Amino acid sequence: MAVSDHVDFNGFMEGVNRRNPHQPEFVQAVQEVAEDIFPFLDSNEEYHSQQILRRIAEPDRVVSFRVCWEDDNGNIRVQRGWRVQNNNAIGPYKGGIRFHPSVTESVLKFLAFEQTFKNALTGLPMGGGKGGSNFNPKGKSVREIMRFCQSFMTELYRHIGADVDVPAGDIGVGGREIGYMFGQYKRITNQFTGVLTGKGLEYGGSLIRPEATGYGAVYFLANMLATKDQDLVGKTAVISGSGNVATHAAEKIVQLGGKVLTLSDSGGFIHDPDGLSQEKIDWVKTHKTHRRGRIEEYVEAFPGATFTAGKTPWGVPCDVALPCATQNELLGEDAKTLIANGVQAVSEGANMPTDLDGVHAFRGAKILFAPGKAANAGGVAVSGLEMSQNSERRSWKEEELQQMLKDIMAGIHKSCETYGRQGDGYIDYVKGANIGGFKKVADAMLAFGVV
Secondary structure, eight states: OOGGGOHHHHHHHHHHHHHSTTOHHHHHHHHHHHHHHHHHHTTOHHHHHTTHHHHHTSOSEEEEEEEEEEOTTSOEEEEEEEEEEEEOSSSSEEEEEEEOTTOOHHHHHHHHHHHHHHHHHHTSSOEEEEEEESOOOTTOOHHHHHHHHHHHHHHHGGGOBTTTEEEEOBTTBOHHHHHHHHHHHHHHHOOOOOOOSSOOGGGTOOTTHHHHHHHHHHHHHHHHHHTTTOOSTTOEEEEEOOSHHHHHHHHHHHHTTOEEEEEEETTEEEEOTTOOOHHHHHHHIIIIIISOOOGGGHHHHSTTOEEEETOOGGGSOOSEEEEOSOTTOBOHHHHHHHHHTTOOEEEOOSSSOBOHHHHHHHHHTTOEEEOHHHHTTHHHHHHHHHHHHHHHTOOOOHHHHHHHHHHHHHHHHHHHHHHHBOTTSOBOHHHHHHHHHHHHHHHHHHHHOOO
16 A cells, blocks of 8 residues: 555544644654655554554654843844754754754754664664754854853753763754863763763864764765665765764765766855865865855865855756765755766665655655655764763774774664565665664553553
8 A cells, every 4th residue: 555545544644744734844853754754654563553653753742942042232132942853762862053044943853753763773872962053153253152051051051961962063053062061061960971972182172073064974875885885985975064974974985986067055056077086075074164164166166166155956967876964955856867967875864855856756766765854863872882981981092983883784674684674685775764763763662662
């Protein structure tokens, strides 16, 4: 029976829409998972009778609070902050904090829901959560960002803890912001605990954390290609974004012999037909991260490239594509264009960057397509390893962490393969990730009874 004809599925989604009005991102995330889980429930009645998916799709709690701070001109500013604690069946809530004007309760609920499955796939004992604020760090002074972070943590601290909820960074929240928030938590509680990840190496952070999400997405991509007896040598790659995830994904592709053609930001994308060398990637890292510049300035530094304003890079022909910017950046028509241009594999470096139409297009064409909950789990995996290091009061060497990251991504790929392999040999990674993540959380929830 096609999922669209499944009466229980339709009724379930009607309920999700009714309970979450004006929250399209959250509803989209739940639908993407439910499309695979409902057929799975047909042969697993206990999950259905115990309403496991219904329970996972209702966050344990959503905390909303006011954040007041003072700008450099003495003006009082007011933002809204949230922490969504979705599910802690297999461990403390774990997920990033995002500072961006697009942040809403719907966005954070979708991210926390996705995080629940992503964290389960890593094999580490972490539940799913997410938080943030509609604060925009762009254009703010360092002192303004510090004051905002301190005010944000003054409200958040009572809801988190090393064994309760361990936030990390996300869009708009890097090492600087984590430092300000950790300092305020320590100041208020008089405790030095592993309550945040993504910390500086000087005070409990982990090596390779900045690289982990981008590297992990490429390791997963390499695992997918290996099922076709292929690798990245000589393959062309189109990447969106130009922040931490995108630049490290580009770096790893170059290291593995691929050729990266594009990067982007909210203003448009650059296309470098000669490919981005390590020198060029380092320029982007410095220009974007430290100088807060725009990607269009790349063409001034490297004249062989072109910049296209107001567009995404999905029209550039390529062998592999990695959307690494934000949610719903790769639409159905973009997916069809990539397919028509011969794309072989897509690995999501961002959270839900492909809309439902795009996901259906890739799956329908049997493209190797890795959803974010599987492909971009490298970041939270290393965050989980940072939690372990904090608990043990130790640090692991870089080569140890690199190997653990590779092993975790290979393990996620294996889980997706187990639950996603079809009769014709095609591996439906979306189905595999959804069922693999769901089953681990569901089995833990069954063990706890009705709670």
